[in-house]
Amino acid sequence: MCYGHISGKSKPSSEDDEEWYSIDVRIKSWFYNTCDSGLLQIISRDNCTSKDLWDKLEEFFRNNKMSRMLQDQFRNTKKGENSITEFCHTLKNLADDLKDVDSQITEIDLVM
Structure with missing residues (x-):
């Protein structure tokens, strides 16, 4: 139905x-x-x-808009007032989200 x-x-x-x-x-x-x-x-x-x-x-x-949006968000994420732990968790969550839409972040991007 x-x-x-x-x-x-x-x-x-x-x-x-x-x-x-x-x-x-x-x-x-x-x-x-x-x-x-x-x-x-x-x-x-x-x-x-x-x-x-x-x-x-x-x-x-x-149209891979989600992938592009998440990649932009990943690359533009700043530590700002967050602790290093919160910052790393944010990046890890974005990397996981990108993996879910078949757009993985490379190890080099993660390190940079």
Whole structure:
């Protein structure tokens, strides 16, 4: 039932199709509760459906935007007021996130 909302095969029978909209809201709620808030700002828009969210999410990852964004964030992270431990944890988390999107940081980048 939910797959049809994501694939676009399921459409509301009318503008008053409460059951379809109820399911769509639950799927969108799942997106909102599981996606990073920064990512949601990029992929969501007013009056979007769960299919719209899915399509934008797919486009985002297929275009490697996440990888580029994380690489920029990794390279621009400064120690600032953080302890060296907090700074290293931040870099480690970013490196792990990059690995998750098939864009690993080299040992040289980690050392630099």
